[in-house]
Amino acid sequence: MMCVLRFRTVWGVKPGRITSIGRNGSPVSKLRATVGLPASNKCIHIEWPDCAGMKPENHLKRYHRQSKNAKSSGLLKLTCKAASVDGWSIEESVEFFSGTLVADAEEGLAGKVCHGTHRNWSFFSPYNTATILTQVPELKVTLDISHHVGHIHAGVGTTQASKCPDPTNPVFDLERQFFGKQVITQFDKSKPITFVPEYGPFPYHAIELIPPAAALLAPIFETDPLITYFLNGLTREQRNAYLPKYFTVLLTAAGMNKASFYHTDVDTVTNGGGVVQGEKVAKSAPEWRSTVVLIPPGSSIDNPLTLLPSGLPSVIVKCGLAGVKKMLFEFEGACKAARKVGLRKGEDAYYVFFVGTAAVHQGKGLGGEIVKEVLRRAQRERATVWLEATTEGSMRLYARLGFTLVREIVVGEGRVGRDGLVEKGGEGVRIWAMVWRPVGKGVVDEKK
Numbered sequence: 001m002m003c004v005l006r007f008r009t010v011w012g013v014k015p016g017r018i019t020s021i022g023r024n025g026s027p028v029s030k031l032r033a034t035v036g037l038p039a040s041n042k043c044i045h046i047e048w049p050d051c052a053g054m055k056p057e058n059h060l061k062r063y064h065r066q067s068k069n070a071k072s073s074g075l076l077k078l079t080c081k082a083a084s085v086d087g088w089s090i091e092e093s094v095e096f097f098s099g100t101l102v103a104d105a106e107e108g109l110a111g112k113v114c115h116g117t118h119r120n121w122s123f124f125s126p127y128n129t130a131t132i133l134t135q136v137p138e139l140k141v142t143l144d145i146s147h148h149v150g151h152i153h154a155g156v157g158t159t160q161a162s163k164c165p166d167p168t169n170p171v172f173d174l175e176r177q178f179f180g181k182q183v184i185t186q187f188d189k190s191k192p193i194t195f196v197p198e199y200g201p202f203p204y205h206a207i208e209l210i211p212p213a214a215a216l217l218a219p220i221f222e223t224d225p226l227i228t229y230f231l232n233g234l235t236r237e238q239r240n241a242y243l244p245k246y247f248t249v250l251l252t253a254a255g256m257n258k259a260s261f262y263h264t265d266v267d268t269v270t271n272g273g274g275v276v277q278g279e280k281v282a283k284s285a286p287e288w289r290s291t292v293v294l295i296p297p298g299s300s301i302d303n304p305l306t307l308l309p310s311g312l313p314s315v316i317v318k319c320g321l322a323g324v325k326k327m328l329f330e331f332e333g334a335c336k337a338a339r340k341v342g343l344r345k346g347e348d349a350y351y352v353f354f355v356g357t358a359a360v361h362q363g364k365g366l367g368g369e370i371v372k373e374v375l376r377r378a379q380r381e382r383a384t385v386w387l388e389a390t391t392e393g394s395m396r397l398y399a400r401l402g403f404t405l406v407r408e409i410v411v412g413e414g415r416v417g418r419d420g421l422v423e424k425g426g427e428g429v430r431i432w433a434m435v436w437r438p439v440g441k442g443v444v445d446e447k448k
Contacts, residue, residue, distance in 0.1 A: 056092050067103050077113075212287060212288045213261055216263075248311075262373055289358050294353065388432065404436070
């Protein structure tokens, strides 16, 4: 019977002592390298030594020291970025890798170390790799080549990108099944297979989600009435300067609570009037054209467990007591009342946290198409979707997509104008609470 031990990586961890990480993937303390944690609580350690310009004998001394350090972590398997020198001759590479086997045996790591392949490494060229492995047949590598394979570090590819952002998303069922059938099943079933996916659910690779999302949304919401109302204790210049930080914190909180980040970017292909599914778009581009941030049923950014790690207290401090009252009491209180009216007893819903399209790409239907992708997901899952539109234009768009108006909410009446700026006797800011239900759900519910 096949046993697959899945690990996740912790990217961008600063140098420090080697240790384990918690079951939720959070570092217990600083790590020396990238690590992962399966249910067995044993670590994979990926070493990143700087060996540019080193000769094999010097690099072997460092390798031996690092092996001693890694052994102390009680690892299950070690994948090593060793010999990252593409200038070595075949003979030098053979000398080095033969020496690593000796070091592994001395440290009790025989059979546990797998050497990675990457640009600028000895194993980057398949021809050099074949020659080296012929001369050092006991060596294990992190690569899909015959019996030498000891560990998989890979991304699940899609028809739109080399790697999908979240292999657990139902959108990628076929890709995940193909990966399991064509790759995983090729390995020796008598031993556990260790596998680190290149991408996964937030916060697996958050560095690729939060910055582009915040960079996209901050300028879009500079004139948003509700955001302006929340932050109207700041001058316009201060408010606009703060928005990137504001969105970074809110999106981090959303991600920590299982949010999905749908987006289109420069690699998106429009074909037959439809934009490719948001989470299938290549993530290599630094700028996004549009996005939807979707929080799943049962999750919320006010989760007390993620309050401090997300940085939400810094937003509270920046907004001041008046801002907190607007957000947490006035606005959220009105929204809760609307949800009580608009959602049925026991009904939980997906929450569309943010939707935005860059100004230069507006009018092309990107926002509508990406929201449709969310609705297709909800239809498959027979789930309800809830949102609050903050402009009349967005409210009309959502109505065309099948959302029903539940209640018109007014905040700041008598204190601000419709733009959210201070105005004595002003009309206040209007928000439209709306709900969408999948086709057939109402009929089923009524029969129950």
